[in-house]
Amino acid sequence: MSKVASALGGARFDGFASVSEIGPLGMITLRAKPDVKGLAAAVKAVTGTKLPAQRRVERAGDKVAAWMSPDEYLLILPYAEVKAALATLADKLAGQHHLAVDVSDARAVFRIEGAEAAQVLMKLAPADLTALEPGEIRRTRIAQVAGAFWADETGFTLVCFRSVAGYVMGLLSHSAQPGSELF
């Protein structure tokens, strides 16, 4: 098996906030309506979390379940566990209308950390960062490309497509330039 590499090899920039590319992370797109029988149990079996409600991100250790749309969830887990997780989902949701796909290699993931981390994103996304609640995911536009982010105690996790990882790293680094704080 070939060696797994993240999009930018763990690139890092330290400005008024720190930006780092993390991963590789395991990611599964799970499409199913919330009333699908056994869905909550299937998600719990894979991530250890409850089924996220509208716009919510549920965390359990290093695993995450995020609400992406009324019939889509994003499950994040260690890269090596994806295959087993897909088998678990197929087993728990057998016969139910759903779709579970490994999208780990289609994505890039960043961490933006520091007291002023929110300002890095305020410059790049047309989203109201002051209205973003802890544990709330915001899918939006990061300058010219699609992305999604959510906050935790130490900063933000941002997900985008792997094909634009270099562009997004450039955006985040430029936005975090020392001296360019908004307030």
Add this chain to the structure above:
Amino acid sequence: MLLLECPYCGVKAEETELTAGGEAHLKRFGPGSSGEEFEAYMFARKNPKGVHFERWRHAYGCGKWFLAARCTATLEVFGTYPAQTTEPPADLVEKIKAKRPDWKGTK
């Protein structure tokens, strides 16, 4: 700047997170219809100055189509609602009538 709340996400999305889809509640005329009907379906649009019903797609979000009622002259947004309907919700129509007494309604 135009902010529309996606009825599926509850996100107040900014115009550039959305894709505009033109006039809402068009009745399709396909095979078997007259030339005049098909031409009107394809090309004729109300294009009013005032109350307008529109299709929008939450392109940088859930990806779903929804509908919005807004004023093309003032950009006032009266409301948004899911696309699984052939006409605007009654409560939204009432709300618009209260704000725009001169408005002739959707018919």
